[in-house]
Amino acid sequence: MNTDQAFDLLKDAxxxxxxxxxxxxxxxxxxxxxxxxxxxxxxxGYIMDDTDQAFEMLKDAxxxxxxxxxxxxxxxxxxxxxxAGNGKRNTGYISDETASKLAINDSINQNKDEIIHRLxxxxxxxxxxxxxxxxxxxxxxxxLIQQRDMFKKEVAILKNEKSELQNESKDLLKENxxxxxxxxxxxxxxxxxxxxxxxxxxxxxSEKLGLSKMASDKEVLAEYKGLLxxxxxxxxxNAKVFHYIKTxxxxxxxxNKGK
Numbered sequence: 050m051n052t053d054q055a056f057d058l059l060k061d062a063x064x065x066x067x068x069x070x071x072x073x074x075x076x077x078x079x080x081x082x083x084x085x086x087x088x089x090x091x092x093x094g095y096i097m098d099d100t101d102q103a104f105e106m107l108k109d110a111x112x113x114x115x116x117x118x119x120x121x122x123x124x125x126x127x128x129x130x131x132x133a134g135n136g137k138r139n140t141g142y143i144s145d146e147t148a149s150k151l152a153i154n155d156s157i158n159q160n161k162d163e164i165i166h167r168l169x170x171x172x173x174x175x176x177x178x179x180x181x182x183x184x185x186x187x188x189x190x191x192x193l194i195q196q197r198d199m200f201k202k203e204v205a206i207l208k209n210e211k212s213e214l215q216n217e218s219k220d221l222l223k224e225n226x227x228x229x230x231x232x233x234x235x236x237x238x239x240x241x242x243x244x245x246x247x248x249x250x251x252x253x254x255s256e257k258l259g260l261s262k263m264a265s266d267k268e269v270l271a272e273y274k275g276l277l278x279x280x281x282x283x284x285x286x287n288a289k290v291f292h293y294i295k296t297x298x299x300x301x302x303x304x305n306k307g308k
Contacts, residue, residue: 050097055082055106058097062112062120072110081106097130115160254301266305273298 050058052073059069076082097103100121107117124130255264258272276294280286 050082052077052082052084058106059110062107062110063116064110064112068111076106076109097124099132100125100130103130254297257297269301270298273301 055073055076056069059072060066064072073082077084103121103124104117107120108114112120121130253262254269254273255262258264258269258276260268260272273294277291277298278284280291280294282288282291
């Protein structure tokens with residue numbers, strides 16, 4: 050085998066170009082191959098005596114045993130190796146036809162076992178991944194349930210508050226109506242009473258106001274101011290009554306300036 054053939058053999062077996070070059074140089078130094086040509090025009094056909102030689106060279110080049118078995122089997126099928134070896138070699142490879150098949154079958158079985166082992170590991174990893182997803186799902190489910198219960202409680206609280214506000218609004222409205230009715234009655238009473246009193250043209254202002262004769266000027270003034278506020282037209286009061294009260298109020302103030 051020459052250098053070009055050895056280089057092509059190694060490349061076809063999957064050895065990198067740099068490793069192939071180093072191995073060919075070493076084989077050339079050790080006398081395992083001979084130098085022919087060297088112009089780069091390599092022959093594509095392999096000239097190898099038997100499978101033993103192929104196994105030994107591939108092993109010496111650092112190719113793994115399983116890859117060597119597959120490569121040698123292929124070369125033998127392609128006619129690149131003349132015949133199966135006789136088993137007389139130091140590498141430990143079985144090279145007769147029956148043993149070679151057994152070795153190849155063992156390699157295939159090893160590959161199957163390795164594939165099965167990898168598949169089992171992959172399945173285990175997938176199962177762990179699924180368990181993690183299921184755990185996350187359960188966690189998310191619990192959180193959603195808690196949030197749902199919390200929202201239900203908040204809705205119930207809001208409904209109660211709404212009901213309480215509605216009741217308070219009803220009570221306020223009722224109270225407002227009652228106060229309004231009382232105010233209307235009070236205004237009507239003041240209008241009727243004061244109109245009657247105003248026709249009398251009495252100067253007893255405390256009597257007109259329904260106060261005690263012993264009432265002080267401050268009490269009279271305070272009562273007038275209250276009546277003016279209630280009867281003022283801006284507060285939906287009676288303009289005529291307001292006029293009477295305002296007139297008496299002004300007269301009362303004038304009569305008490307000198308005091």
